[in-house]
Amino acid sequence: MDIKLSGHQFYYDITSIAMLFFHGEKVNYVRRGSTPLRAVSRLAEKDDRLISFTSIHFRGNTFTSQKTAPYDCDRKNLVKQTFYIAASRATGISPLWGILTGIRPLSVYARLALAGDTPQDIMKREYYVAPQKLDILSSIYGFQQAHIEKRANDVSVYVSIPFCPGKCSYCSFISVSAVNNGGLLESYLEKLYLEIKAKSELVKALGLNVKTLYVGGGTPGVLSENQLESLLKILVECFDTTGIEEICFELGRPDTVTDGKLAVLKSHGVNRVCINTQTTNDKILSNVFRNHTAAQYFSAVEKAKKYGFDSINTDLIAGLTGEETASFCRSLNEVIESGADNITVHTLAIKRAAALSGDRANYVPYDPNINKMLDYAYNKLTSYGFSPYYIYRQKNCISNGENIGYCKGDKLCRYNVYMMEDIHSIIACGAGASSKIIDGGRVERVINVKYPTEYVNEYEKVVNNTEKLRLKWTELKLKRE
Numbered sequence: 243m244d245i246k247l248s249g250h251q252f253y254y255d256i257t258s259i260a261m262l263f264f265h266g267e268k269v270n271y272v273r274r275g276s277t278p279l280r281a282v283s284r285l286a287e288k289d290d291r292l293i294s295f296t297s298i299h300f301r302g303n304t305f306t307s308q309k310t311a312p313y314d315c316d317r318k319n320l321v322k323q324t325f326y327i328a329a330s331r332a333t334g335i336s337p338l339w340g341i342l343t344g345i346r347p348l349s350v351y352a353r354l355a356l357a358g359d360t361p362q363d364i365m366k367r368e369y370y371v372a373p374q375k376l377d378i379l380s381s382i383y384g385f386q387q388a389h390i391e392k393r394a395n396d397v398s399v400y401v402s403i404p405f406c407p408g409k410c411s412y413c414s415f416i417s418v419s420a421v422n423n424g425g426l427l428e429s430y431l432e433k434l435y436l437e438i439k440a441k442s443e444l445v446k447a448l449g450l451n452v453k454t455l456y457v458g459g460g461t462p463g464v465l466s467e468n469q470l471e472s473l474l475k476i477l478v479e480c481f482d483t484t485g486i487e488e489i490c491f492e493l494g495r496p497d498t499v500t501d502g503k504l505a506v507l508k509s510h511g512v513n514r515v516c517i518n519t520q521t522t523n524d525k526i527l528s529n530v531f532r533n534h535t536a537a538q539y540f541s542a543v544e545k546a547k548k549y550g551f552d553s554i555n556t557d558l559i560a561g562l563t564g565e566e567t568a569s570f571c572r573s574l575n576e577v578i579e580s581g582a583d584n585i586t587v588h589t590l591a592i593k594r595a596a597a598l599s600g601d602r603a604n605y606v607p608y609d610p611n612i613n614k615m616l617d618y619a620y621n622k623l624t625s626y627g628f629s630p631y632y633i634y635r636q637k638n639c640i641s642n643g644e645n646i647g648y649c650k651g652d653k654l655c656r657y658n659v660y661m662m663e664d665i666h667s668i669i670a671c672g673a674g675a676s677s678k679i680i681d682g683g684r685v686e687r688v689i690n691v692k693y694p695t696e697y698v699n700e701y702e703k704v705v706n707n708t709e710k711l712r713l714k715w716t717e718l719k720l721k722r723e
């Protein structure tokens with residue numbers, strides 16, 4: 243797709259809007275477009291006002307949109323708006339998140355609410371966000387206002403276990419097979435314990451309060467009972483967990499869950515577990531190479547219920563290859579019936595590094611079935627007493643969908659909110675782990691090496707990162723005093 247820009251240089255933003263409508267097209271910025279699908283986006287000044295004009299040539303016809311605005315308006319939004327309208331006229335679709343690309347919807351909502359504006363009106367008028375998405379944002383904002391507090395010295399701790407029983411076709415997370423790499427897993431844990439000790443000493447020296455602890459993956463459920471015992475013992479010995487709000491352990495795939503492992507988690511104070519199925523349709527589970535059944539999921543949740551964890555989370559994905567709306571809705575109903583009190587509904591993202599990215603061309607940018615699934619999830623879950631409590635969006639989600647965490651009553655995952663909304667800093671351990679220092683609106687990241695082999699063989703890089711973190715924190719503390 244050729245695009246000509248005139249009077250502005252918002253290449254990235256125009257590309258992101260174009261991709262909502264013309265998914266899979268490669269965008270070339272040119273002086274004069276010649277491809278069958280082509281566009282012009284122009285920004286000009288006239289009489290102290292700005293005029294944004296877009297024309298899109300699509301399937302032999304030309305579609306246009308024009309808007310004028312005050313000189314001091316948000317120029318980027320103005321050019322995105324006319325591109326969105328012209329593309330919508332050309333294709334007949336209206337992506338529900340409007341022109342909100344590359345920005346977290348809740349942060350726009352919160353900024354407007356804090357400024358005393360009416361976010362719903364403004365986001366509908368200026369960002370073209372659909373009413374059902376605005377209702378969700380309003381609920382999430384209200385929920386977080388009621389449940390989340392910000393304190394300068396609070397941190398959360400994340401521990402990464404990038405090992406899995408196998409590789410699901412849709413997943414691009416870095417993880418290695420625990421089945422074929424038992425030796426690597428052992429060496430990984432040895433190094434991980436060193437990093438946990440070093441980071442916990444840093445937390446103590448800086449006088450930080452650990453609010454939540456999250457062990458995630460990968461599939462931390464692949465650890466044996468003995469490995470779990472050692473990891474959790476070290477974690478609770480190193481970090482002061484008296485008064486901690488949450489210790490969450492992402493078991494992950496249900497076929498890893500045993501009574502023995504659940505007993506170890508419970509005995510070390512874990513109060514929230516994640517047991518995921520993504521769908522309860524066995525055929526789809528097999529299509530995406532998850533290699534477990536819905537029956538194993540139900541049985542794992544039944545087992546976990548006996549141990550009295552405060553909350554059990556389950557992840558679902560809308561849009562898995564071959565899954566129809568009715569099958570997704572059935573999965574959701576069955577997960578609610580199973581007793582999960584925290585359900586995260588993801589929209590399938592087509593990631594380059596995932597095995598199914600070869601199917602990219604088969605996905606349409608706007609599949610009304612995905613919206614039906616997401617609307618069904620919202621209506622069903624809220625009618626069963628669940629509230630949406632956090633949201634994030636990713637690139638290349640089918641139908642430009644989103645990921646939303648729902649919880650019953652107050653059974654939210656606090657770590658998810660703290661991390662996603664940058665409420666406080668994150669101290670992260672393990673391969674691929676990303677520590678974040680939050681200083682007001684500024685976020686500084688210190689990221690560990692990606693792969694478990696690098697983590698084991700180049701552990702000195704991890705030591706350097708801990709040192710970097712110490713220096714950045716010390717600087718921040720001096721600034722605050």
Ligand SMILES: C[S@@+](CC[C@H](N)C(=O)[O-])C[C@H]1O[C@@H](n2cnc3c(N)ncnc32)[C@H](O)[C@@H]1O
Nearest residue numbers: 412413459460461494495518557588589590591
């Ligand atoms: C880091 S993964 C770990 C989950 C765990 N290993 C499991 O499979 O049960 C967290 C969640 O991300 C979601 N996820 C992974 N790949 C995705 C994709 N391509 N699109 C949408 N959601 C995805 C899944 O719902 C998954 O449970």
Ligand code: SF4
Nearest residue numbers: 406409410413415460
């Ligand atoms: S979805 Fe979970 S189990 Fe599957 S590959 Fe990704 S992290 Fe591993």
